[in-house]
Amino acid sequence: xxxxxxxxxxxxxSKGTPMGELLRRYWHPIAGSSELNEENPTKExxxxxxxxVLFRTTKGGIGLIEPSCPHRKANLSYGVxxxxxxxxxxxxxxxxxTGACLDQPSEPAGSRFxxxxxxxxxxxxxxxxxVWAYLGPAPAPILPKWDILTWDNVERFIVSxxxxxxWLQCMDNSLDPVHFEWLHNYWGSYVLGMEKPAEERAEWKxxxxxxxxxGRHEVKVGxxxxxxxxxxxxxxxxxxxxxxWWRIGHxxxxxxxxxxxxxxxxxxxIRVPMDDTHTHHFVYRVQxxxxxxxxxxxxxxxxxxxxxxxxxxxxxxDWVLGxxxxxxxxxxxxxxxxxxxxxxxxxxxxxxxxxxxxxxxIMEDGGDPINVHRTxxxxxxxxxxxxxxxxxxxxxxxxxxxxxHSPDVxxxxxxxxxxxxx
Amino acid sequence: MLxxxxxxxxxxxxxxxPMGNLMRRYWHPVAASVEVNEENPTKExxxxxxxxVLFRSTRGVVGLIEPSCPHRKANLSYGVxxxxxxxxxxxxxxxxxTGACIDQPSEPAGSKFxxxxxxxxxxxEELxxxxxxxxxxxPAPLLPNWDILTWTNVTRTxxAxxxxxxWLQCMDNSLDPVHFQWLHRYWGGWNIARKLPAGEGQDFDRSTLxxGREHVKVGxxxxxxxxxxxxxxxxxxxxxxWWRIGHxxxxxxxLRVAQDHWHSFQYRIPxxxxxxKHMLYTVVVPExxxxxxxQGFVPYVERELYDEKGRLNNxxxxxxxxxxxxxxxxxxxxxxxxxxxxxxxxxxxxxxxxxxxxxVEDGGEPINVHRDxxxxxxxxxxxxHTYYPGDDFTGGQFADKPLLPPQVEASMQ
Numbered sequence: 001x002x003x004x005x006x007x008x009x010x011x012x013x014s015k016g017t018p019m020g021e022l023l024r025r026y027w028h029p030i031a032g033s034s035e036l037n038e039e040n041p042t043k044e045x046x047x048x049x050x051x052x053v054l055f056r057t058t059k060g061g062i063g064l065i066e067p068s069c070p071h072r073k074a075n076l077s078y079g080v081x082x083x084x085x086x087x088x089x090x091x092x093x094x095x096x097x098t099g100a101c102l103d104q105p106s107e108p109a110g111s112r113f114x115x116x117x118x119x120x121x122x123x124x125x126x127x128x129x130x131v132w133a134y135l136g137p138a139p140a141p142i143l144p145k146w147d148i149l150t151w152d153n154v155e156r157f158i159v160s161x162x163x164x165x166x167w168l169q170c171m172d173n174s175l176d177p178v179h180f181e182w183l184h185n186y187w188g189s190y191v192l193g194m195e196k197p198a199e200e201r202a203e204w205k206x207x208x209x210x211x212x213x214x215g216r217h218e219v220k221v222g223x224x225x226x227x228x229x230x231x232x233x234x235x236x237x238x239x240x241x242x243x244x245w246w247r248i249g250h251x252x253x254x255x256x257x258x259x260x261x262x263x264x265x266x267x268x269x270i271r272v273p274m275d276d277t278h279t280h281h282f283v284y285r286v287q288x289x290x291x292x293x294x295x296x297x298x299x300x301x302x303x304x305x306x307x308x309x310x311x312x313x314x315x316x317x318d319w320v321l322g323x324x325x326x327x328x329x330x331x332x333x334x335x336x337x338x339x340x341x342x343x344x345x346x347x348x349x350x351x352x353x354x355x356x357x358x359x360x361x362i363m364e365d366g367g368d369p370i371n372v373h374r375t376x377x378x379x380x381x382x383x384x385x386x387x388x389x390x391x392x393x394x395x396x397x398x399x400x401x402x403x404x405h406s407p408d409v410x411x412x413x414x415x416x417x418x419x420x421x422x
Numbered sequence: 423m424l425x426x427x428x429x430x431x432x433x434x435x436x437x438x439x440p441m442g443n444l445m446r447r448y449w450h451p452v453a454a455s456v457e458v459n460e461e462n463p464t465k466e467x468x469x470x471x472x473x474x475v476l477f478r479s480t481r482g483v484v485g486l487i488e489p490s491c492p493h494r495k496a497n498l499s500y501g502v503x504x505x506x507x508x509x510x511x512x513x514x515x516x517x518x519x520t521g522a523c524i525d526q527p528s529e530p531a532g533s534k535f536x537x538x539x540x541x542x543x544x545x546x547e548e549l550x551x552x553x554x555x556x557x558x559x560x561p562a563p564l565l566p567n568w569d570i571l572t573w574t575n576v577t578r579t580x581x582a583x584x585x586x587x588x589w590l591q592c593m594d595n596s597l598d599p600v601h602f603q604w605l606h607r608y609w610g611g612w613n614i615a616r617k618l619p620a621g622e623g624q625d626f627d628r629s630t631l632x633x634g635r636e637h638v639k640v641g642x643x644x645x646x647x648x649x650x651x652x653x654x655x656x657x658x659x660x661x662x663x664w665w666r667i668g669h670x671x672x673x674x675x676x677l678r679v680a681q682d683h684w685h686s687f688q689y690r691i692p693x694x695x696x697x698x699k700h701m702l703y704t705v706v707v708p709e710x711x712x713x714x715x716x717q718g719f720v721p722y723v724e725r726e727l728y729d730e731k732g733r734l735n736n737x738x739x740x741x742x743x744x745x746x747x748x749x750x751x752x753x754x755x756x757x758x759x760x761x762x763x764x765x766x767x768x769x770x771x772x773x774x775x776x777x778x779x780x781x782v783e784d785g786g787e788p789i790n791v792h793r794d795x796x797x798x799x800x801x802x803x804x805x806x807h808t809y810y811p812g813d814d815f816t817g818g819q820f821a822d823k824p825l826l827p828p829q830v831e832a833s834m835q
Contacts, residue, residue, distance in 0.1 A: 172494065178528045182514035190502045198461070218528075315500070327512045330497035332490070341492045341539050345513070345528045417527040419514060420480075420504040 002337040002353075010356055011166045011334050013273040014049040015135075018360050023048055023255060024136035025363065025372050027143045028272050029282045030054060030124075031131045032158045034300035036062065041081035048135055049275040052122070053077045055086045055097075063097025064133050066120040070101070095119060129156055129301030130284065142373040148266045148286040150379045151390055153295050158303040159283040161325065167256055167279045169328040169335050170271035174258040175348035177221045177234045178413065183323050185215035186419060191317045208421035217417055222246070222407030223348045228371045229254035230352060231383065233407055244385035247404050248396055251382050254355065254371045259382050263395075264288040266384060269321075277333040281325065288390055347411045424756040424772075432775050433588045433753050435692040436471035440779050445470055445674065446558035447782065447791055449565045450691050451701055452476060452486065452546070453553045454580045454722035463503035470557055471694040474544070475499045477508045485519030486555050488542040492523070517541055551578055551720025552703065564792040568672075570685045570705040572800045573811055577714050582701040583725040583744060589675055589698045591747040591754050592690035596677040597767030599640045599653045600834070605742050607634035613736045638835060641665070641828025642767045647790045648673035649771060650804070652828055663806035666825050667817055670803050673774065673790040680805035683707050688740070696752035700744055707811050766832045 002010070014020045030045050036056040044067065045052045053067045053076045063085065067075050074090040081087075085096035087103070093114075094103035099121030101114040123134045128149030134140045148154075163170075173179060186208075193204040207213055222233040233249035235241060251259050258269040264287060272280040289295050308325050310316050315326040342349060359369035368374070381389075381398050389397025396402070424432075435442040452467055458478040465476045466489065475489045475498045485507065489497050496512040503509075507518035509525075515536075516525035521543030523536040545556045550571035556562045570576075595601060636656040643650045652668035654660060670678050677688040689701040708714050727744060729735050734745035761768060778788040792798050802819055810818030817823070 176513075179513055181528065182510075183512050186509075186514060187500075187502055187511040194461075317500075323511075326500065327496055330500050330511070331495045332497075335495045336490070337495075339490075339492070340494055341535075343493065343526060343529050343535050344533065346494075412530060413528050414531050417514075419502075419509060419516075419525075419527065420506065421502070 001340055001342065004338050007334070007337040009360070010337075010353065011168050011276060013167070013276050018364070019356075020048060021136075022356075022360055022363050022369060023273060024134075025141070025369055026136075026255065027125070027132040027134050027141070029130045029270055029284070030064070030133045030272070030280075032160070032301055032303035033126050033129050033131055035303055036131070038081075042077040042079060042086065044075075044077045045133075046274040046278070047133060047280075048273055050135065052133075053079075053086075054124070054131065054133075055079065055081060057081055057083055057085055057097070059083045061085075061097055062124050062126065062131060063095075063099075064122045064124045065095060065097070065099050068119075069093055069095075070117040070119055071104075093117075097121060097124075128284070129158070130282075141368075142376055144371075144373045145376070145379050146268070147379050147381045147389075148268070148284070151286065151288070153289065153390065155287040155289075155295060155298060156301045157285050158301055159281075159285065159306055159321075160303055161281040161283075161306050161308055162274070163279045163281055163308060163325055163329060164277065164333060165279060165328045165331065166276060166334045167271045167273040169331050170269075170279060170281070170324070171252070171256060171258075171352060172335075172349050173324055173327060174252050174269075175223070175230065175232065175352045176346060177218060177232060177348070178345040179327065181214050181217065181417065183327050184320055185213075186421070188317065188320070188323050189213070190421070191323070195318065205421065213421070214417065214419065218413055219415075220410060220412045221345070221348065222249075222410040223351050224249075224408045225351075225355065226251065228380075228382075229257075230348070230355065231407075232348065241404055244396055248383050248385040248399050248402055250384045252352070253382075254359065254369070259384060261286075261384050262386050264290070264388050266387060279328075281321075283321065288388055291388075291393060344411055345413060347409050351409050423759055423761065426757050429753070429756040431779065432772060433590050434695045435589070436695065440783065441775075442470060443558075444775075444779055444782050444788060445692060446556075447563070447788055448558070448674065449547070449554040449556050449563070450675075451552040451689050451703075452555040452691075454582075454720065455548050455551050455553055456719050456722050458484065458553070460503075464499040464501060464508065466497075466499045468693045468697070469555060470692055472557070475501075475508075476546075476553065477501065477503060479503050479505060479507055479519070481505045483507075483519055484546045484548060484553055485517075485521075486544045486546050487517060487519070487521050491515055491517075492539040492541060493526075515539075519543060519546070550703070551580060551722075552701075564795065564798045566790075566792045566801055567798050568687070569800045569802050570687065570703070573705065573707070575708065575714055575811065577706045577708075578717060578720040579704050580701065580720055580722045581725050582699055582722070583727050584693065585698050585700055585727055585744055585748050586696060586752055587698055587747040587750065588696055588753040589690045589692040591750050592688075592698060592700065592743070593671070593675060593677075593771060594754075594768050595743055595746060596671050596688075597642070597649065597651065597771045598765060599651060599767070600637055600764040601746070603634050603637065605746055606739055610736065610739070610742045613742075617737065636834065639831055639833045640764070640767065641668075641831040642770050643668075643826075643829045644770075644774065645670065647801075647803075648676075649767070649774065651767060660825055663817055667804050667806040667820050667823050669805040671771070672803075673778070673788070678803050678805060680808040682807065683709075683809050685805060685808060698747075700740070702740060707809055710812050710814050763832050764834065766830050770830050 012019050042055045045054050051067050054064050056062050058081050069088040078089040079086040085094045087094045092105045099119040101117045104114045123140050125132050125143050217237040219235045224231045230252045231249045233246050235246045256271045261267050266286045268284040270282040272282050274280050315329050316322045317326040362369050383399040386395045394400050435445050467474050467476050473489050476486050478484050480503050491510040500511040501508040509516045514527045521541035523539045526536045547554050547565045638654040641652040649671045650668045652665050654665040675690045685705045687703040691699040735741040736745050781788050804820035807816045
């Protein structure tokens with residue numbers, strides 16, 4: 001349970017707020033590269049409570065600028081792309097990706113007026129089919145080359161969703177392995193079962209009452225700090241500690257990214273704060289082919305936009321990610337953490353809040369927080385249990401022989417769970 | 423005309439306000455029974471300025487609890503109904519209808535944590551196809567068993583509409599018989615005529631573009647449960663049931679209105695200061711000797727307040743009333759109103775509200791709060807020109823009510 005000031009400190013996103021400034025020390029994905037092209041040369045962006053316009057010039061350059069033309073404030077997302085920038089729809093002023101005004105075509109010859117107007121512009125980079133933006137103080141850190149962003153011979157796609165809730169609710173969820181049994185296995189089954197016609201539900205109800213109907217029970221959960229954030233581990237009923245679920249686990253990258261996957265699927269779930277009460281859930285998925293298979297070159301990485309609501313106005317929950325998103329949304333626009341009751345199973349959440357508060361302090365003392373990259377180390381591999389990395393025949397890839405050790409924080413859970421599913 | 427403070431005092435219903443405290447002494451319908459079932463086991467409701475979740479367990483028990491799970495604040499309207507209560511979608515905490523947390527399935531064995539969390543919960547009862555809630559201090563009074571809620575061999579229907587208007591505007595209307603000539607006959611007739619094809623509209627105009635029968639006088643009496651409203655119409659004597667019997671307003675927010683073979687309650691349920699659920703509960707009594715089919719459940723429909731153009735619906739009588747209330751504004755500005763001679767009933771009702779506010783503030787029990795089980799049996803209410811079960815005459819046990827002058831009266835001539 002936090003006080004109101006503590007909750008605000010962790011959740012605010014605007015420039016000048018502690019968390020808003022900490023979030024500005026990181027590169028954030030704002031679009032798929034394929035979203036900006038000749039057909040759609042501009043996109044309106046809201047990031048960290050700032051309204052911006054992303055555009056691509058006809059030469060292929062990319063810019064992220066404040067939205068309103070400084071002349072008479074028309075929105076530049078309606079502008080015309082040109083080789084060197086974007087030309088305002090209203091009176092033709094041209095701006096480049098640094099925010100400089102290059103042309104004011106109707107001002108008198110010899111006018112220096114254009115040198116006096118400049119709009120806010122932020123650095124952008126493209127990597128792995130994603131447009132990344134940096135809104136923090138210069139010098140900008142290096143955009144980290146995470147493994148899955150750089151791999152060749154894989155298939156990528158992006159799923160993009162706008163959520164009416166604060167980003168930290170998503171992160172709480174990623175530090176809380178126990179929700180899997182309830183939100184996904186129990187409630188998820190209920191939601192899917194209720195979508196069947198009433199007369200076809202008997203078999204489903206019976207199955208829900210059987211042993212293991214709520215999936216395998218977690219016996220304990222564990223968390224370790226590491227260079228880029230926190231590693232999450234779980235020991236499932238019937239497994240030994242040598243199992244990759246416990247020995248390897250998978251990471252939460254500070255401050256707002258979950259790495260998750262299994263088998264040949266690898267993904268990032270990036271919870272990009274649009275503002276205090278809205279989050280762009282940017283899901284980046286990579287499929288690794290079977291060993292020896294060479295895929296044809298992919299071309300542009302597809303972006304699918306998913307609505308989080310059903311036509312009846314309730315939150316969609318018929319897929320795993322939809323269930324997570326439903327949980328975050330039904331916690332309210334900003335969860336009232338002054339009135340929550342954290343239990344033994346919430347140790348990961350408490351650890352993460354501690355980590356955030358430490359990084360806020362480091363930043364306020366003038367230092368670089370965790371997971372800010374200043375040297376190019378090339379592709380950075382991240383651990384992901386039970387997964388086939390390119391070039392490895394066993395799961396776990398470069399982490400497959402990671403030794404067993406005790407996590408920094410560990411919690412034993414109830415031995416058995418039950419529920420009276422009706 | 424009231425001061426701002428006086429208007430606030432009698433209209434606002436949030437917890438801790440004077441009127442909020444008075445309203446909390448009464449049972450209020452919060453939903454129709456059929457609104458929570460296996461298909462839709464939960465409903466998000468707002469009542470007296472409080473957000474709540476209504477649920478039905480798989481054993482059929484109804485609960486009304488605060489909406490957010492105390493663990494990580496997920497909304498319980500997304501929960502799974504179980505035999506003993508509702509289980510949160512997120513981590514499976516289970517709550518019963520008293521708000522007690524009866525399971526925290528992933529907490530370590532032997533943990534007492536669940537005994538330390540409890541949700542706000544309010545009492546509910548089901549009667550006549552409605553779910554009633556009580557949000558006031560203990561001990562809760564009896565849920566009144568009004569006649570039409572308990573009759574057998576009748577046909578019931580329920581409908582409701584949520585309106586962006588304070589509840590008291592609805593009650594002002596019920597204490598104001600004169601609006602009938604204008605709002606329903608004249609304005610309603612004009613609206614209906616305008617919607618008809620050209621030629622038919624003119625014919626319709628001729629028959630309806632009048633104010634109907636003039637009110638000669640209106641009268642009001644206080645009685646045990648509220649106020650009885652009476653009217654003398656042009657061409658009738660005081661012996662007529664419209665004047666001699668009339669029909670009641672039940673304090674604080676119910677109109678009983680009836681005619682011929684149908685009886686109804688109009689519940690004006692305060693959602694919050696600026697929103698009201700108008701629930702119409704209608705009971706049709708068959709001719710004597712006729713047995714109607716058992717209903718099984720009482721059907722419920724939600725009505726639309728606005729038409730496809732976004733204007734207030736106005737072609738049926740309740741919609742005309744609702745349009746009037748909505749167009750008086752979210753909370754009518756009674757600091758700039760001008761009450762005339764025809765508004766004596768409104769003034770009487772405000773006086774009654776203020777008296778009962780004072781009674782509550784003095785620690786007493788306001789009017790129309792029921793505590794005696796012996797008297798809480800099919801409590802009869804008088805309505806004029808109306809057939810009661812088994813009768814071939816109108817007025818039921820009130821048919822021979824003697825003619826008495828009303829306590830308050832206003833002449834329209």
